[in-house]
Amino acid sequence: MISFGPVPSRRLGKSLGINNIVYPKTCSYGCIYCQAGNTLKKTCIRESFYEPENIYDSVCKHLDTLRDNDYPDFLTFVSNGEPTLDVNLGRSINLLKKTGIPVAVLTNSSLLHIEPVREDLYLANWVSIKMDAGDIITWYMINRPARGLDFETILTGIKLFRNGFKGILCTESMIVRGINDFTENFYALAEIVKYVDPSTAYLSVPTRPPAERYVKPPEPEKLNEAWHIFDNLNINTELLTGYEGADTGFTGNVYEDILNITAVHPLREEAMLKLLENDNADLNVVRALINQHLIKPVLYEGKKYFIRDYH
Ligand code: SF4
Numbered sequence: 001m002i003s004f005g006p007v008p009s010r011r012l013g014k015s016l017g018i019n020n021i022v023y024p025k026t027c028s029y030g031c032i033y034c035q036a037g038n039t040l041k042k043t044c045i046r047e048s049f050y051e052p053e054n055i056y057d058s059v060c061k062h063l064d065t066l067r068d069n070d071y072p073d074f075l076t077f078v079s080n081g082e083p084t085l086d087v088n089l090g091r092s093i094n095l096l097k098k099t100g101i102p103v104a105v106l107t108n109s110s111l112l113h114i115e116p117v118r119e120d121l122y123l124a125n126w127v128s129i130k131m132d133a134g135d136i137i138t139w140y141m142i143n144r145p146a147r148g149l150d151f152e153t154i155l156t157g158i159k160l161f162r163n164g165f166k167g168i169l170c171t172e173s174m175i176v177r178g179i180n181d182f183t184e185n186f187y188a189l190a191e192i193v194k195y196v197d198p199s200t201a202y203l204s205v206p207t208r209p210p211a212e213r214y215v216k217p218p219e220p221e222k223l224n225e226a227w228h229i230f231d232n233l234n235i236n237t238e239l240l241t242g243y244e245g246a247d248t249g250f251t252g253n254v255y256e257d258i259l260n261i262t263a264v265h266p267l268r269e270e271a272m273l274k275l276l277e278n279d280n281a282d283l284n285v286v287r288a289l290i291n292q293h294l295i296k297p298v299l300y301e302g303k304k305y306f307i308r309d310y311h
Pocket residue numbers: 027028029030031033034035036039079080081082108
């Protein structure tokens with residue numbers, strides 16, 4: 001199936017997914033946490049999959065079946081592999097833009113050093129690039145790249161793309177327990193992400209069955225640390241822990257306010273007390289949420305924060 005959904009997404013609203021990679025899963029990476037399973041064809045050579053006209057026709061037919069309030073905010077390339085391996089990606093994006101719906105691409109960023117790949121992605125309205133590792137050893141451990149890829153070359157490609165892309169650029173970093181959840185990696189990653197200057201840097205944790213069974217989410221304390229290291233560099237950083245939420249401030253519903261805000265970023269103790277006061281609530285609410293394993297207190301540099309408990 002070429003198109004699926006729409007599915008709700010905090011990042012993109014209603015998103016109609018597009019899979020431009022034909023079976024088998026074809027990717028330049030074999031990420032240990034990949035929810036699409038192991039990479040059956042690992043390559044960094046671009047090739048032709050579907051004809052762009054087939055993708056366009058399939059999406060138009062899909063759109064025709066949707067009710068008005070299901071109409072997507074984005075057409076999003078989330079492939080059975082790496083979408084930029086498709087040599088026709090740029091032509092497909094151009095055709096899809098005729099629908100009037102913005103186009104988003106989630107890429108692992110490993111091919112951005114290739115000029116035609118960058119040219120293709122420049123056509124998209126929104127691009128998310130994967131950045132999990134701040135050093136080459138961690139990169140090998142978590143992303144398991146195809147032969148022929150080089151870490152420094154990819155960083156150069158990311159910088160070239162940053163300088164040429166005019167749309168909305170985000171980064172996504174998956175944090176895996178015992179693999180890339182250490183302080184040095186957070187600092188190295190944050191430095192690279194700072195250069196990219198994304199509109200939002202997302203820090204995510206594995207929430208779906210991974211390619212490798214040993215993959216586990218990091219301890220909330222580690223995710224909290226990563227968030228602070230990014231935030232200290234003034235990077236607009238949000239958490240993706242499987243919970244939808246939005247930092248909507250005080251709405252009057254104290255439970256929803258706490259769950260929404262902590263789904264996006266850690267909530268400082270002082271901010272929590274202020275929120276309770278504004279909503280005429282007390283610490284019993286916080287205790288109840290902790291007892292239900294919905295939030296968890298964590299420490300960072302001697303200060304207490306609350307974060308969504310995703311275990
Ligand atoms: S880059 Fe994406 S599709 Fe490829 S292995 Fe990693 S998570 Fe899976």
